Structure formats: C-alpha cells, structure tokens
Amino acid sequence: MHVNKYKRFEPVKLDDRQWPSKTLDKAPIWCSVDLRDGNQSLPVPMSVEKKTKMFNLLKDMGFKEIEVGFPSASQAEFDFTRKLIDEKMLDEDMTIQVLTQARDELIEKTFEAIEGCKRAIVHVYNSTSTLQRKVVFQKDKQAIIDIAVQGVKKVKALAETSNVEDIMLEYSPESFTGTELDFALEICEAVIKEWEPTEDNKIILNLPATVEMSMPNIYADQIEWFCRNISCREHVIISLHTHNDRGTGVAATELGILAGADRVEGTLFGNGERTGNLDILTVAMNMYSQGIDPELHMDDMNNIINIYEACTLLKVHERHPYAGELVYTAFSGSHQDAIKKGFDAYNHEQNKTWEVPYLPIDPADIGREYEAIIRINSQSGKGGVAYILQADYGYRLPKKMHPEIGKLVQNVTDQTGKELSSQDIYDIFFNAYFEQEKIxxxxxxxxxxxxxxxxxxxxxxxxxxxxxxxxxxxxxxxxxxxxxxxxxxxxxxxxxxxxxxxxxxxxxxxxxxxxxxxxxxxxxxxxxxxxxxxxxxxxxxxxxxxxxxxxxxxxxxx
Missing domain, CATH: 3.30.160.270 (Alpha-isopropylmalate synthase LeuA, regulatory domain)
Structure with missing residues (x-):
C-alpha cells in the first residue's frame, strides 16, 4: 500500500451549514438516465427493442423526465429518439432529455432528433474540473467558460426557431466535485446570463459528482454553498447526478437534497460507469420507508427486476437494498424469532404502523410474499421454524414446544449443510409427530x-x-x-x-x-x-x- 500517493479532499468552509438540521419531506424531481448513462456502460448495449422495453418500464413506474439518448453520438441513438417521437410513445406530461457536448454541430444534430416533440430538455455539458483543464484540455478558465457560453448560445438560437413546444436547458459543469467552487459558480452564472431563465422558463443546473471524491457530507456542503451563492435561485432547478466510486452515492444524494437540491438523476439499481450511477430505486424506497410518497410506482419489484435484467443482461445483487433475493430473509435464529413476534404484534394492531424487527418495510408493499421471509439453515433458530409452520400450514405451536421442533430441524441442517424449504420443514414436523414409530x-x-x-x-x-x-x-x-x-x-x-x-x-x-x-x-x-x-x-x-x-x-x- 502506498498511502502517500493520495491527498485528502479539502473540506468546504461553511461554518453555518444548515443542511444537518433539515429533514426530507417530499420526493425530488426524478430523472432516469438508464437509457443513456446506464446504457453506455453496459458490456452489451441495449438494442432498440430492449431500449423500448426499458423506456416503457420507466414510463409505467412514473418517471416524467427520462434521458433517452445522445442523438449526435451515433445513428442508433438518433433513431431511438426519433422512434419515441414519431410513434407517439410519450405521455402528455412526459419530457425527454437529450445529451450533447457544448459543440455547435452536435447541438444542431440534437435539435434534428427532437423535432416535433412536445417537451424536451437539452442537456449541454463540458468538463470544468481542475484536473481535466490541466491534463486533458490544457485550457484556462476563460476558455472553458467560452465553450459553455457558446454552447448555450447555440441552444438558445435553435430553440427560437424549433417546433418543439417547450425546451428547457440543462447545463452540467462536468466533474463539478473536482472543480473549484468559485469557478463552478462563475461558469454557471455565465450560462444563466446567456440563457436568461424566468419563473416560467427555468434552467436546470446539474452538479454532478462525475467521480465521487469525498465524503457525502462534503458534497452536501458543496451543494448548500452553491445554492446560497447562485443568483436568481428562484429561476434555477438544482439537480444532482452522483456516482458511487466511494460507495456512498445514495448518502451523497440524500444529503444533497437536504442541502437544497430539487432534482435527482440516476439509474435503476445503480447501473453506470465504474462503480455505477446513483441507485434511484434505493433513494426512492428509503423515502417510502419513512412515510414519504416517492411518486414512483415500485409495487411490483419482481417485474422491475425481470425487465431490468432482460434488457441490461446484468443481475440484481441478492443483497441489494429492497430488491435483492435475500433481503427479506432471516437465517439467524434470533432474527427469525423477532420477525415472528413482530408479525404477530402487527396483525393484532388496530392502527397499522409497520414495526417489525429487521424488516424496514412490509415486503408485500413491493409484491414480495411472506413465505419468502424466513429461510432455514444450520444458523436458524426455533422461531423461524415455528413461523413457517404457522404461516404456511396453520400450526400454532405452543411456545414451549418451539425448542423441540427447532432442534429436530437443526439436526437435519447440521447433517446436510443445506438450506431447507418450507416443504422440507413441514416434512420433518409431520414425520416426527404424525408418522413416528408407533409403539x-x-x-x-x-x-x-x-x-x-x-x-x-x-x-x-x-x-x-x-x-x-x-x-x-x-x-x-x-x-x-x-x-x-x-x-x-x-x-x-x-x-x-x-x-x-x-x-x-x-x-x-x-x-x-x-x-x-x-x-x-x-x-x-x-x-x-x-x-x-x-x-x-x-x-x-x-x-x-x-x-x-x-x-x-x-x-x-x-
């Protein structure tokens, strides 16, 4: 290990930060970037058929803003954007988002792709980070500002003659977290001055953690600082686009919302470059578990998983929050016993408030079945066995009997080393008490x-x-x-x-x-x-x- 190769990320000087005392009370504006940012990172990019299937899933889930592609990057991206418009696949209240670099010829191609669309967000970006200015572009700050302003000027000119009814500009200082805050502010102010947003025609300023470089609290400080200092805040929608290089993309987003952000970009299950984009499902389900309406439909999680896996050829990890195959199971005996008691208490409540140990949400809310909650192996205990016999077969064993049946089941798991199914457990119970040797x-x-x-x-x-x-x-x-x-x-x-x-x-x-x-x-x-x-x-x-x-x-x- 060569720890001296690396330097600590400098914190933001914000002694009177307000976000730690804030609470989340409503969902942000969601924007799915599965069809672009997610798709470009797949080993096998989606075909038009699969992109269409994924688009329909996102639409059914309730996403009103979907980044559908980078039309100027390839003919396939262009054709898919046209397919959505020409085949009238967009609902009345939906907005498609298209991505382009701040280059005139690419912006022109982008406007060709969205011709005839009712609503569109044209997402323009250029990299602003200290490192990329020095290593990649070898340009000074003013040259980087000029690129952004010229791109916005081109979008504005084309928007004035376009037949798209409603065009919104989104600007991203790419690698915002690696950009000096005062320079990120300066370039965004230049963009605002050129676009001239109003109450009825707001601008989206997207502040991406293109590479996650710091603890999530520092990202929140950056967002709060920016929100405090940007001019005409009432005409600006602050958007987040976090990645997961440090494994804290969800935390950074949640804290960023507390810090003042209005909008969140991400992908289903966090698919994206390197360690992935923000997992938008986890943030939405976290809100749901706190009694906040996420304004997304996730009540059939198995269907979401099936379509996602079929389209991306990726697998949802079995320990993925909320969606993983094993997240509503309990192998530990003490966990199983607590879950059983929690269900018993919940079923007897008049005013149903979900309070079951080890289960932050009711699995039934997302289409999971209770039968899958308890799974039995050599680490399991008496409570889980009793729960299965009651939940699946109706036998309400006396509490003092639980150790006896638990030991019978554990003897089998110790011998086989395997996990037992509900039917296996019933067979052990039946053979021990109904079909035993009849002296x-x-x-x-x-x-x-x-x-x-x-x-x-x-x-x-x-x-x-x-x-x-x-x-x-x-x-x-x-x-x-x-x-x-x-x-x-x-x-x-x-x-x-x-x-x-x-x-x-x-x-x-x-x-x-x-x-x-x-x-x-x-x-x-x-x-x-x-x-x-x-x-x-x-x-x-x-x-x-x-x-x-x-x-x-x-x-x-x-």
Missing amino acids: LALKSFESTLEDHDTTHKGIKVTVSAEVVFRGKSRKIQGTGNGPIAAFVNGIRELDIEPFKLAEYEEHSLNGGADAEAVAYIGLTNEDGVTKYGVGKDCNINLASIRALISAINRHMIR
Whole structure:
C-alpha cells in the first residue's frame, strides 16, 4: 500500500451549514438516465427493442423526465429518439432529455432528433474540473467558460426557431466535485446570463459528482454553498447526478437534497460507469420507508427486476437494498424469532404502523410474499421454524414446544449443510409427530359422558378403546373427568412409564364447518423430560387422544 500517493479532499468552509438540521419531506424531481448513462456502460448495449422495453418500464413506474439518448453520438441513438417521437410513445406530461457536448454541430444534430416533440430538455455539458483543464484540455478558465457560453448560445438560437413546444436547458459543469467552487459558480452564472431563465422558463443546473471524491457530507456542503451563492435561485432547478466510486452515492444524494437540491438523476439499481450511477430505486424506497410518497410506482419489484435484467443482461445483487433475493430473509435464529413476534404484534394492531424487527418495510408493499421471509439453515433458530409452520400450514405451536421442533430441524441442517424449504420443514414436523414409530397406536375410540353432579363431583367420562401396543391389539377402558384423563387411566395397565400432563393447547386448523382441530400435548416423565405430541382430527376429543399418543410414542422412542 502506498498511502502517500493520495491527498485528502479539502473540506468546504461553511461554518453555518444548515443542511444537518433539515429533514426530507417530499420526493425530488426524478430523472432516469438508464437509457443513456446506464446504457453506455453496459458490456452489451441495449438494442432498440430492449431500449423500448426499458423506456416503457420507466414510463409505467412514473418517471416524467427520462434521458433517452445522445442523438449526435451515433445513428442508433438518433433513431431511438426519433422512434419515441414519431410513434407517439410519450405521455402528455412526459419530457425527454437529450445529451450533447457544448459543440455547435452536435447541438444542431440534437435539435434534428427532437423535432416535433412536445417537451424536451437539452442537456449541454463540458468538463470544468481542475484536473481535466490541466491534463486533458490544457485550457484556462476563460476558455472553458467560452465553450459553455457558446454552447448555450447555440441552444438558445435553435430553440427560437424549433417546433418543439417547450425546451428547457440543462447545463452540467462536468466533474463539478473536482472543480473549484468559485469557478463552478462563475461558469454557471455565465450560462444563466446567456440563457436568461424566468419563473416560467427555468434552467436546470446539474452538479454532478462525475467521480465521487469525498465524503457525502462534503458534497452536501458543496451543494448548500452553491445554492446560497447562485443568483436568481428562484429561476434555477438544482439537480444532482452522483456516482458511487466511494460507495456512498445514495448518502451523497440524500444529503444533497437536504442541502437544497430539487432534482435527482440516476439509474435503476445503480447501473453506470465504474462503480455505477446513483441507485434511484434505493433513494426512492428509503423515502417510502419513512412515510414519504416517492411518486414512483415500485409495487411490483419482481417485474422491475425481470425487465431490468432482460434488457441490461446484468443481475440484481441478492443483497441489494429492497430488491435483492435475500433481503427479506432471516437465517439467524434470533432474527427469525423477532420477525415472528413482530408479525404477530402487527396483525393484532388496530392502527397499522409497520414495526417489525429487521424488516424496514412490509415486503408485500413491493409484491414480495411472506413465505419468502424466513429461510432455514444450520444458523436458524426455533422461531423461524415455528413461523413457517404457522404461516404456511396453520400450526400454532405452543411456545414451549418451539425448542423441540427447532432442534429436530437443526439436526437435519447440521447433517446436510443445506438450506431447507418450507416443504422440507413441514416434512420433518409431520414425520416426527404424525408418522413416528408407533409403539402405541389407536384402532378405535369411544367416550361416554355419564350423569354427574356439577356442584360436587364434576364431569365423569368413560372411555372404551382398542389400541395396538408393541404389535399386539389390546382393549382398554378408563374413567376420568375428561376424555384425556379417562384414556390415561385406561392405559395404566400397559407397560408405559409414568408421566404427567405438562401442557395442552388446541385450535382449529382451518375455517369452515368441516374444519380439523389440532391439539398439542406436552408430557413430562419421572426424569423431568418433557416431550410434545401433535394430533389432528375433525373431532376435538380424538385430536387430543392422538396428540397424547404422539407424545407417548416420542417418549418411548430411544
């Protein structure tokens, strides 16, 4: 490592900065640059068919401003822009944005591309950074200003004779973050003076972090400084265009909005040069998670992912915020338990406010299903297993039973080293409690409620049953204050170790007149070991007896 090769980015002198005390309360103007900035960075650029498909996705998501191309850069870019206009693919309230360098011949070609369009943003740029002035262009500041002003003058002249109803100018001092702030201000003031924006014809000043060079708080300082010092602020739309070289593009954008920006450019899932553009979906979903309407439609995230991946041939990372395959899963046992309890609490709330541990949003809001929330592997715990059995199959296991079933599942994951599906978990549960080795099995059962004095002796129930014990059929009879007690008294003559009833719960497994009942019984033996049994039947008494037999068998299996 050669740390001495690098120098620290100089902070902005802004002792009375205001942005740290601001809060986000509304969505910015969004502009998607997927079709240009995103497309140029793909190993295999999109075909016209794929660009059209991506455009329709962006339109359906609610983007009103979309940068559709760099028409003067290639015939393909020009033709796609014309296709959108000629085939009337733009909604009435949509504006297309076209990119061009501040060169006369390129601007002329750009205006040919947008002829007949209702609304267009002509996005002119030239690089202003200290480094590029010195290394790439070898021009002084005035020469760079002249390039920008000449470009704006050309746009203004063509706009006056164009048949486009509404033309807005966007100017970007490319590599704004690498440009001295006073010079960035100077060149933008020169552009404003030439364009002469008004309340009805504002100018967009886009301040790009073309290369992310500093911590996001410094970018916010740069934006606040610029917003404070630019003239006719009421006629200017401040736009952000961050990249992700330091991995903080989202943070820089959010802080930049706090600092005064009105507009944000970015791409779906952050596709772009090097480490990518701003991930516009993450910023929008961050707002949504705070109760702010992002004004974008993201309620079918799977469809967005599918179209994005088909058009770009890129994959959405499985840990991508909000959209990743694994972001609504929990492998940790403590996480699973907390999620289960969170869902239980949320489902019982009258005024629904989303507060579920480890899940910043309800996955259902973006088209995800609860079944995918809990996934079980060797790191999982009892809570996740219980959640799946309840959510997917309707079994509400007693809390004290959770460690037992959790251990059964973990034994399998330890042996296989694999993640278990919901069906795998159910199979383990079913085999352990319904299909285990039957040392004791029930063939027939009948119970009779005898006359009784409810004030003195209570209920008296007689049970007659036929069981198979260790392969032999046996008839038993017993009396007690309920079917379970009567059955227990009836099997005392069998060679079964003593036990006592530790827990009993029951519930309906499903709705309707033909609903099955399910019962859970915990039995504790003389050594203090408790094991559970589960039984189900349309008759609650039989469900209870089956649960008792299930628990006895689990005790007797060594």
